[in-house]
Amino acid sequence: MNQKDAIYSQPKTKVNDFCFDEAVAQVFPDMIQRSVPGYSTIIDNIGLIAQRYAQTNTNLYDLGCSLGAASLAMRRSVKQQNCQIIAVDNSQAMVEKCQLHLNAFKSDIPVNVICDDILDTKIENASVVVLNFTMQFIPPAHRASLIKKIYDGMKPGGVLILSEKIRHENELANELVIDLHHEFKRNNGYSELEISQKRSAIENVMLIDSVQEHQTRLAKTGFKNFVMWFCCFNFTSMLVTK
Numbered sequence: 568m569n570q571k572d573a574i575y576s577q578p579k580t581k582v583n584d585f586c587f588d589e590a591v592a593q594v595f596p597d598m599i600q601r602s603v604p605g606y607s608t609i610i611d612n613i614g615l616i617a618q619r620y621a622q623t624n625t626n627l628y629d630l631g632c633s634l635g636a637a638s639l640a641m642r643r644s645v646k647q648q649n650c651q652i653i654a655v656d657n658s659q660a661m662v663e664k665c666q667l668h669l670n671a672f673k674s675d676i677p678v679n680v681i682c683d684d685i686l687d688t689k690i691e692n693a694s695v696v697v698l699n700f701t702m703q704f705i706p707p708a709h710r711a712s713l714i715k716k717i718y719d720g721m722k723p724g725g726v727l728i729l730s731e732k733i734r735h736e737n738e739l740a741n742e743l744v745i746d747l748h749h750e751f752k753r754n755n756g757y758s759e760l761e762i763s764q765k766r767s768a769i770e771n772v773m774l775i776d777s778v779q780e781h782q783t784r785l786a787k788t789g790f791k792n793f794v795m796w797f798c799c800f801n802f803t804s805m806l807v808t809k
């Protein structure tokens with residue numbers, strides 16, 4: 568059963584850096600649903616986009632898969648023959664639960680769940696690559712080489728779906744979207760204490776870029792046809808093709 572996220576509900580003398588440990592993995596579906604505006608819409612539409620771009624005899628990657636929501640959506644939607652989904656996460660707790668989730672449903676499309684750092688994962692023969700709120704946890708110095716490695720491992724005509732929390736370059740607009748996001752969390756039952764302790768926990772480990780920074784990095788790598796296909800407050804999902 569889905570457990571309620573109460574990780575930051577009690578005052579902490581010291582708020583440690585956020586990490587994807589067993590406690591987070593246990594409450595993750597509730598945490599992400601109540602924290603990310605449009606999460607379910609994004610997951611459903613990752614299925615729809617994958618259905619359009621998947622090519623027969625290729626790999627579909629879900630990088631930073633957590634409990635495998637994007638893999639499940641792709642597995643439900645993709646109709647092309649002989650595709651394989653490769654789901655990667657470096658949190659042992661997430662990978663174990665992801666495997667259980669996937670085992671609970673039947674499908675013709677195999678999903679290979681791997682516990683690995685996506686910076687070390689080989690990307691090859693890919694028609695669809697998903698980074699659904701994962702790049703924001705990758706140290707900024709490694710982001711360009713990760714995007715290049717993905718590009719090099721993709722088939723022409725393939726798609727990269729990149730969902731990220733973003734920073735607005737206009738300071739007032741940035742303050743507004745952060746404020747609206749906090750209101751969204753309050754409306755979903757998080758207290759002021761939970762909101763502020765979580766904010767402290769993520770500030771050193773989740774370093775976010777602006778849309779312009781993402782777009783420039785993707786274009787420099789060679790990706791084409793940048794589309795921001797979803798945006799709500801400071802949460803967005805973009806796609807590019809090779």
Ligand SMILES: Nc1ncnc2c1ncn2[C@@H]1O[C@H](C[S@+](CC[C@H]([NH3+])C(=O)[O-])CC(=O)[O-])[C@@H](O)[C@H]1O
Pocket residue numbers: 587599630631632633634635636637655656657658661683684685686698699700701704705
């Ligand atoms: N270097 C890394 N290598 C592998 N995994 C990593 C790395 N860094 C972080 N992760 C993993 O990336 C995931 C980010 S959550 C993704 C949600 C999911 N995509 C979803 O569609 O539900 C987003 C969020 O919680 O905001 C976590 O499971 C980390 O362990």
Ligand SMILES: O=C(O)C(=O)Cc1ccccc1
Pocket residue numbers: 585598599602603732765766769
């Ligand atoms: O909760 C937040 O404030 C976020 O920015 C989203 C989030 C969701 C799950 C893990 C880390 C951050």
